[in-house]
Amino acid sequence: MKLTYMIGEPGIGKSTLMAALTANYIRTPLPNAPFAVDLLTDMEGNLHAAELGKQRQTYSGTDALSFNVMPKICDWINQPTEYINNLLGEGDRLTSAKFFRTAIESPHVTTLNVVHLTAPPHIAPQRRQQRGSNQNETWLKGRTTKINNLQPYITHQLDATKPFAQQLTTLKEIAL
Numbered sequence: 001m002k003l004t005y006m007i008g009e010p011g012i013g014k015s016t017l018m019a020a021l022t023a024n025y026i027r028t029p030l031p032n033a034p035f036a037v038d039l040l041t042d043m044e045g046n047l048h049a050a051e052l053g054k055q056r057q058t059y060s061g062t063d064a065l066s067f068n069v070m071p072k073i074c075d076w077i078n079q080p081t082e083y084i085n086n087l088l089g090e091g092d093r094l095t096s097a098k099f100f101r102t103a104i105e106s107p108h109v110t111t112l113n114v115v116h117l118t119a120p121p122h123i124a125p126q127r128r129q130q131r132g133s134n135q136n137e138t139w140l141k142g143r144t145t146k147i148n149n150l151q152p153y154i155t156h157q158l159d160a161t162k163p164f165a166q167q168l169t170t171l172k173e174i175a176l
Contacts, residue, residue: 001081003109004175005100006090006158007150008117009143010135011128013160013167014090015061017117020168021175022051022088034072035065039084049086049176052094061091069093074102081108086176092143100153113174114153117167119160 006014025040025048040049052073054064062069073094087109103109128135156174158167 001084001087001108002111002113002175003077003087003089003103004113004115004171005088005094005103006115006117006171007092007095007147007154008160009124009147010092010140011124011131011133012117012119013127014117015063017164017167017171018051018061018088018090019055020164021171022049022055025049027051027055034076035069040088047083047085049088050081050084052087052089053091062089062093063091065093067093070096070098074099077102077106077109079108088175092146095146095150097150097153100150112153113155114150115156115158115171115174116147116154117158117160123161 006018008014022040025042027038027040030037030039030050036052036054038051038055039047040051041047051061052065053062055061065073070093100112100114103112158170160167
């Protein structure tokens with residue numbers, strides 16, 4: 001299974017980009033999963049990927065999962081899921097060395113793509129302001145430190161200032 005996980009500071013566009021990547025698929029919750037994960041199929045019922053977390057307006061992706069989800073997801077990644085070839089995720093909740101190490105060490109994850117969505121320092125604050133975010137500045141600085149500490153796991157950089165269609169094409173090439 002190929003796991004593609006997108007990281008980046010809050011407001012950079014992770015959820016928007018992931019929503020566009022998965023927009024043309026039919027979402028079906030994975031039965032009996034210990035957390036939210038959707039199977040993504042086409043109109044003919046062919047499975048293309050599974051996505052961790054939930055799609056919703058605010059704090060989508062894995063940020064929609066509970067704070068105690070990490071052990072459940074790490075256990076699940078280590079279970080055989082031979083019918084899921086592509087696993088997608090984005091958000092702060094699983095952006096951690098523990099999650100990435102678990103994926104690397106799992107016999108069921110053949111490829112780990114950690115995509116860092118980046119932009120000049122003024123872009124994400126502008127986007128957060130546009131959406132009316134009131135996230136604490138100290139917490140936001142912590143997210144930047146967290147991502148900087150994960151540099152060894154990052155496999156791809158994706159520029160959030162490039163045209164959206166170009167970002168989406170690049171993400172499709174990486175993830176699917």
